[in-house]
Amino acid sequence: MTHLLVTGGAGFIGANFCRLITSLRPDWRVTVLDKLTYAGNRANLAGPAGPAGGSVEFIHGDIADAATVGPLVAAADAVVHFAAESHNDNSLTDPTPFVQTNLVGTFVLLEAARAHGVRFHHVSTDEVFGDLEIGAGTKFTESTPYNPSSPYSATKAGSDHLVRAWVRSFGLDATISNCSNNYGPYQHIEKFIPRQITNILTGLTPKLYGTGEQVRDWIHVDDHNRAVLDILERGRGGETYNIGADQPDINNKQVLELICELMGADGYEHVADRPGHDQRYAMDAAKLRRELGWQPQFTDLRAGLVDTIAWYRANEHWWLPAKQATEAKYAARGQ
Numbered sequence: 001m002t003h004l005l006v007t008g009g010a011g012f013i014g015a016n017f018c019r020l021i022t023s024l025r026p027d028w029r030v031t032v033l034d035k036l037t038y039a040g041n042r043a044n045l046a047g048p049a050g051p052a053g054g055s056v057e058f059i060h061g062d063i064a065d066a067a068t069v070g071p072l073v074a075a076a077d078a079v080v081h082f083a084a085e086s087h088n089d090n091s092l093t094d095p096t097p098f099v100q101t102n103l104v105g106t107f108v109l110l111e112a113a114r115a116h117g118v119r120f121h122h123v124s125t126d127e128v129f130g131d132l133e134i135g136a137g138t139k140f141t142e143s144t145p146y147n148p149s150s151p152y153s154a155t156k157a158g159s160d161h162l163v164r165a166w167v168r169s170f171g172l173d174a175t176i177s178n179c180s181n182n183y184g185p186y187q188h189i190e191k192f193i194p195r196q197i198t199n200i201l202t203g204l205t206p207k208l209y210g211t212g213e214q215v216r217d218w219i220h221v222d223d224h225n226r227a228v229l230d231i232l233e234r235g236r237g238g239e240t241y242n243i244g245a246d247q248p249d250i251n252n253k254q255v256l257e258l259i260c261e262l263m264g265a266d267g268y269e270h271v272a273d274r275p276g277h278d279q280r281y282a283m284d285a286a287k288l289r290r291e292l293g294w295q296p297q298f299t300d301l302r303a304g305l306v307d308t309i310a311w312y313r314a315n316e317h318w319w320l321p322a323k324q325a326t327e328a329k330y331a332a333r334g335q
Contacts, residue, residue, distance in 0.1 A: 001119070001232070003029040005076035007063050007109065008083030009056075010034035012187045013123070015044035017082065017225040018056055024229070030056045033063060033072055034083065035101075043318060044186045063105035066112070073112035078119035078232060081109055084159075086125075087190055088152050089333070092275060095151035102155035103162070110166045113174070120174040121232050122163045126217070126244070127153035128178060131278035134215060135249075139284040140178070142240045149276045160240075167238045175235045177228060179243040180283045183304065184221035185311040189319050190326050193218075193305070196256055197312045198319055200265045204327065207335060210273030212253030215280040219245035220298035220307075227285075230292040244283025245296045258302060262309055272334040 004021065008014040009032030018030050034040045045056060061068040063083050073079060083105060085091065085098040106122070113120040129140045130147030146161075148154040166172040183193045196206040227243045235241060256268055288294045298304040312319060 001077040002027065003031070003075065003077045005031050005033060005072050005079045007033050007079065007081045008040070010036060010040040010042055010044050010058070011082060012039070012044070013182055013221055013224065014082035015186055016184065016221045017080065017228060018045060020222065020225045020229065022056065028055070031059060031072060031076065032056060033059045033061050033068070035062045036060055037085075038322075039086070039188050064100055064108050066108050069108050069112045070115070073109065073118050074116040076118055078121065079109060079113055080121050080123070080228065080232060081106065082123045084156065086152060088127075088150050089190070089274060091150050091152035091155075095155075098151050098155045103158050106159040106162055110162060110172065114166060114170050114172050119232075120163070120172060121228065121235075122159065122174060122176045123228060124160050124176055124178045125153065125156050126178055126180045126242075126281045126283055127278065128157040128160060132280040132282060134213060134280045136280075139244075139282040140242060141284045142178075142242055142287060149278050173237045175231050175237065176240040177231055177243050178240065178283070179224050179227070180217035180219050180245065180281055182221045182224050183218055184308055185315075186318075187221070189322060190329075192252065193255065193259070193308065194312060194319070195326070196259050196268075197263070197309055198323055200260070200263045201313060201316070202320075202323060206256055206260060206265060206268035207271045207330070208253060208256050208268050209271060209277065209335070211270070212256065213251050213279070214277060215249045215251045215282070216255075217244045217247055217282050218250070218255070218301055218304075219243065219296065220304045223296040223298055226297075227288060227294050230288070230294050234292050236291070241288045241292075242283045242285050243288060244285045245299065246283075246285060247301055249280070249282070250301065255301075259305060259309070262302070262305060
């Protein structure tokens with residue numbers, strides 16, 4: 001593989017993936033296809049030596065547009081499919097773009113990959129499995145039945161099923177990864193961790209959904225993307241790999257209190273909980289570790305948060321323009 005088409009490459013995880021590729025595989029070409037919705041930002045790809053510091057071409061377009069997608073897929077050796085509508089709260093307000101992007105867009109990409117015989121990797125989420133009982137000690141495996149809770153997770157579950165169907169019915173060379181909650185640089189400030197960090201930086205009170213008992217298996221975005229690269233290069237066709245940091249269970253309340261401690265903030269405010277809020281996610285990444293030798297580098301959440309807080313503190317110009325509008329949307333929901 002020397003030429004990747006990265007969908008959603010101007011978003012949080014996709015842009016960090018492009019940076020990783022230009023660092024670890026500088027001889028590869030990367031073409032980014034991104035619709036530049038509110039969560040996509042070309043500035044995410046800016047670097048000291050040009051876009052992402054290496055050979056990255058940017059195409060502004062929609063993955064659901066077959067006329068745009070076809071030639072780009074045909075020119076690539078592999079597609080890495082990050083593009084998705086991904087914010088649960090937004091899917092509860094209007095599911096329409098989630099169906100269009102996550103289902104129709106994935107279908108269009110799969111058809112193009114099938115037509116041109118191109119390797120395909122689909123990036124998905126742990127939320128397709130539903131949730132686990134708090135304190136149960138169980139984890140999601142690759143064979144856990146799907147039980148999505150929101151329009152977002154339901155459309156991601158549907159896109160996973162499409163990929164598997166194209167593998168089985170058409171012999172497409174494809175893999176899937178399901179990852180736990182990411183955090184790190186360039187994450188949109190609507191998300192839980194950067195929202196709290198930027199609230200503190202702007203003098204606003206941090207916010208906690210409900211009682212904050214929900215548990216997440218937080219993984220640094222760089223660890224996620226190294227796993228994606230491993231799967232892309234050495235994963236077995238037709239296989240699914242769970243990606244998770246294997247952190248001890250830590251709930252949202254504890255994460256927020258840790259952020260407040262690290263930033264010297266006093267207290268936080270409880271706000272209305274999300275409807276249908278999943279209680280606990282935990283990923284069993286044993287298959288990924290066993291078959292591909294992957295290991296996370298950010299094994300300590302505290303150290304990862306220190307790194308992330310430092311990035312948001314140093315890059316106010318990146319997030320501040322969107323802060324007021326983001327908080328206004330939350331305020332309208334009582335959050």
